[in-house]
Amino acid sequence: MSKKDYSKQDAKHHLHPFSDNAALARDGVRVMVKGKGIYVYDDEGNEIIDGMAGLWCVNIGYGRKELARVAKKQMDELPFYNTFFKTTHPAVVELSAKLSEVAPANFNHVFYTGSGSESVDTMMRMVRHYWASLGKPSKKIIIGRWNGYHGSTIGGASLGGMKGMHAQGDLPIANVVHIEQPWYYGLAKDGESADDFGIRAANWLEEKINEIGADKIAAFVGEPIQGAGGVIIPPKTYWPRIEEICRKHDILLVADEVICGFGRTGHWFGHQAMGFKPDIITTAKGLSSGYLPIGAVLVSDKVTEGLLAGGEFNHGFTYAGHPVAAAVAQKNLEILQDEGIVDRVHDKIGPYMQKRWHETFSKFKYVDDVRCEGLICGFTLVKDKATRELFPDFGTTGLMCRDIFFKHNLIMRACGDHMVAAPPLVITKKEIDTMLAIAAKCMREFEEKMDKQLAK
Ligand code: PMP
Incomplete structure (x- = not known):
């Protein structure tokens, strides 16, 4: 196929994500x-x-040969195996140990996925299973934020607060609710300081909890810094107050670190930059620097303990902990550390x-x-x-x-x-x-x- 043909052929057979495909077919792609x-x-x-x-x-960055070499080696040795039925493999064992090393001290367990959306959906099922395991099955509502982004699966798109996504396909699903985002520039009152606004915005969570009842709420989920919503950086007072509210009402606090994780904010995780401690961390993207699809839900000791008490968690993806993706992610984390x-x-x-x-x-x-x-x-x-x-x-x-x-x-x-x-x-x-x-x-x-x- 000649160079020019790729753009034309693409329009014939390829439907692009988040695109007006008719317009793309007309205008061409790079x-x-x-x-x-x-x-x-x-x-x-x-x-x-x-x-x-x-x-x-x-x-x-692009073109790191070390990652290509690791992928080839793993493909030659064991291109696929799962960890569902009393098995594991070295790549996933080593990656899990490495993740526990770079994550906060109370995070020692990992559940693997193939993407950010799968991490979010896994987390949504996990928090409900956690509360059910502790004998509180009524705690199942999950609170997200307007203009938050948590993926494109039915769970992730529901939890996200993108109204354009909700409008397509009957979302959000039941038991997902939203509060307003902490957007100081757009939502502060005249003369209100950033710190005051941060507290007021966090208190919207408490108002929602009081309205619904904490006995019905499983978790609050937010990106430390909203990415796809337009890099909305909350005032410094916001997240500590959110954490306080979650603790007071016994609600799990989830940091969706799919963008913020693995160095983006100058910390290993965005919650460290924003000054709060989550119970669960959802990740993907920077975990392998995008070289292969892989996501991971990092689970704190507290949540792990509850899950272990709950017997089988009926959840898992064919590509969870994929050996080649895991080997590449492990090498990527090593590069982040060593350099x-x-x-x-x-x-x-x-x-x-x-x-x-x-x-x-x-x-x-x-x-x-x-x-x-x-x-x-x-x-x-x-x-x-x-x-x-x-x-x-x-x-x-x-x-x-x-x-x-x-x-x-x-x-x-x-x-x-x-x-x-x-x-x-x-x-x-x-x-x-x-x-x-x-x-x-x-x-x-x-x-x-x-x-x-x-x-x-
Ligand atoms: N959560 C956040 C915070 C994200 O930014 C994204 C993707 N931009 C996702 C979840 C979904 O990840 P994926 O596209 O890998 O499914």
């Missing part, structure tokens, strides 16, 4: 053929900066990115709420900074802006009108400078286009 470090390359030879680390997952990548995000490259991110974007007139923690960054496109007025039809302006970036070979993402970036954690200072120089050029183009549009 064909990515190679990756190295923070760059991906298309079939026309363009070098593209991947400011999103794929889908927030390629933490150690000090998490500390580097915390001490050096994260602070540099934050400084440069603010310098680059704050000066634009349609940009506000510039924010960055570790290497997860965002800003919001707004019509009027003084009044915090957003553009109409939230999301349209973001897509227009994203397309300008993409045209200039920089991948950033629009989540509504929040523009976000989460580059590979191995990005260098020079690469940050290059990335942000392109971004500034794109923003000038965006502003000119927007000026013209508003003048009409």
Whole structure:
């Protein structure tokens, strides 16, 4: 097949996720053929900066040969085996030990999955099974947040607070409810400090618990920093207060770390950056730096004890603890450790990115709420900074802006009108400078286009 044909053939046979496939077939797609470090390359030879680390997952960057070697070795030795029926294999044993080492001290058990959505669905069944095992089967409601993202399965999409997803396929399912997100910029009252707003937003959880009754609630689930919702970084007071409320009402606290886990925030896990201690941690993505599909639910000693008392947990996926994915994940974690990548995000490259991110974007007139923690960054496109007025039809302006970036070979993402970036954690200072120089050029183009549009 010639280069040009891939785009055409793709339209004939491939339905893309989260896409208007009719529009894609009309407009064509870019064909990515190679990756190295923070760059991906298309079939026309363009070098593209991947400011999103794929889908927030390629933490150690593209093209690490060690991972390919480990995958080949494992494929040659044992390409598949399961751990359902009184069996295990070295790759999964070693990965579990490694995960217990990098996780907080009270996390010593792991349940494997094939993706973030499967981790979330597993967690949803697990928290209910936990309470039933403790003789409290009525505790089954799970509380998520509007504009949270927890995956695309029926469970994950229900728990997430994406109204566009709920609108398709009759969601949410029963016993899943939502509270408002801790979005200071959009939801604070006039003159309210970030700290005060953080407490008020956390108290929405307590209000919901009082409304429903704690005896009916299994868990509260949140991303330490909302990723797909547009990099919403809650005020520092938010999570400690959430934790306090969960403890007071005996409700499990779950951190969905599918994006924040494995170094993104400059800590091994995002809850450490946000200052709280969960009972369960859902992961995927950065666990293997996206090199192979694998997810893991990290289970605290407290929850493990309850589960062990409950007999058989009737749940499991064919690819749970897949040997090749497990071997690759284990090597990926070793690289994160041996190369000090998490500390580097915390001490050096994260602070540099934050400084440069603010310098680059704050000066634009349609940009506000510039924010960055570790290497997860965002800003919001707004019509009027003084009044915090957003553009109409939230999301349209973001897509227009994203397309300008993409045209200039920089991948950033629009989540509504929040523009976000989460580059590979191995990005260098020079690469940050290059990335942000392109971004500034794109923003000038965006502003000119927007000026013209508003003048009409
Ligand atoms: N939870 C969170 C916080 C996520 O960001 C995502 C994916 N972006 C998921 C769950 C779902 O993961 P996956 O796409 O691997 O199913």
